[in-house]
Amino acid sequence: DAKTTQPPSMDCAEGRAANLPCNHSTISGNEYVYWYRQIHSQGPQYIIHGLKNNETNEMASLIITEDRKSSTLILPHATLRDTAVYYCIVRVGDYYAGNNRKLIWGLGTSLAVNP
Amino acid sequence: DVKVTQSSRYLVKRTGEKVFLECVQDMDHENMFWYRQDPGLGLRLIYFSYDVKMKEKGDIPEGYSVSREKKERFSLILESASTNQTSMYLCASSRSGTGGPSLKEQYFGPGTRLTVT
Numbered sequence: 001d002a003k004t005t006q007p008p009s010m011d012c013a014e015g016r017a018a019n020l021p022c023n024h025s026t027i028s029g030n031e032y033v034y035w036y037r038q039i040h041s042q043g044p045q046y047i048i049h050g051l052k053n054n055e056t057n058e059m060a061s062l063i064i065t066e067d068r069k070s071s072t073l074i075l076p077h078a079t080l081r082d083t084a085v086y087y088c089i090v091r092v093g094d095y096y097a098g099n100n101r102k103l104i105w106g107l108g109t110s111l112a113v114n115p
Numbered sequence: 116d117v118k119v120t121q122s123s124r125y126l127v128k129r130t131g132e133k134v135f136l137e138c139v140q141d142m143d144h145e146n147m148f149w150y151r152q153d154p155g156l157g158l159r160l161i162y163f164s165y166d167v168k169m170k171e172k173g174d175i176p177e178g179y180s181v182s183r184e185k186k187e188r189f190s191l192i193l194e195s196a197s198t199n200q201t202s203m204y205l206c207a208s209s210r211s212g213t214g215g216p217s218l219k220e221q222y223f224g225p226g227t228r229l230t231v232t
Contacts, residue, residue, distance in 0.1 A: 043224050045223070046222070105158035
């Protein structure tokens with residue numbers, strides 16, 4: 001699975017958009033980009049995933065560059081409850097193929113949303 | 116809602132004790148995972164299971180074993196606890212089978228913070 005690079009920390013003002021970048025320059029054609037977040041003292045929570053098109057759900061938007069070497073998670077109106085560590089992970093989408101059942105976790109970006 | 120529960124939030128054990136960490140999921144997921152999380156190291160996979168009685172080693176299986184006798188339950192066993200196993204332990208589950216990757220995201224429990232003294 002491809003390796004990802006994220007900034008260790010970011011700040012955002014409450015009510016503003018939070019844009020969290022992720023580099024995955026070695027991503028393969030069949031690998032998806034997943035985002036999870038972990039609020040303090042809780043287990044990680046799935047946010048969104050994408051392959052090549054931009055995606056949006058009730059939690060966030062995911063923008064993937066045309067060459068797929070980087071992506072950005074956007075929280076459109078950040079709240080204090082969005083303060084968490086955000087993980088960007090790339091892996092194949094098919095859970096059948098051997099070790100592809102597991103996700104490889106980096107250290108993520110610690111996002112602080114300030115009042 | 117998918118629910119993954121872990122038997123304890125906090126646990127304190129002595130060196131050399133046998134420790135059982137239990138995880139139960141209620142969504143009939145095929146896959147279950149045990150991770151440990153340490154500052155500066157992130158989440159590291161210990162073991163995972165893709166079916167009853169089936170298991171595969173993750174990245175750091177040494178000093179641990181697992182048991183999956185029923186689909187909903189996945190146990191992590193520390194045969195002889197050591198101080199370097201003091202950590203946060205997280206259990207997760209996910210679906211397998213047909214369907215897109217959105218159906219296969221991992222759902223996590225709240226974690227067990229284990230201290231070995």
